[in-house]
Amino acid sequence: MKINKVAKAGTLESNDIMIMVMPNDKGGVELQLESIVMKQFGNQIKSTILEKIKEMNVEDIIIKAQDKGALDYTIKSRIQTAIERAM
Incomplete structure (x- = not known):
């Protein structure tokens, strides 16, 4: 899938x-x-984001994430929503 526009x-x-x-x-x-x-969870957050992108078959994307202590299921749902809005 391709991203067509910027979305949040x-x-x-x-x-x-x-x-x-974007x-x-x-x-x-x-x-x-x-x-x-x-320091504690940076690698886990990155892994969760990249895993969801791979699951959705998205290519050629820039992701900017500002985390305030979100759990994995919140991260996945926010990624999915942003990608769906950008298509």
């Missing part, structure tokens, strides 16, 4: 994550992550 999902409130997706003209998947729990 989520909030910057506690226990949530703000996801912004087309990547250079190709491939690019992830930019900021998190208040980066």
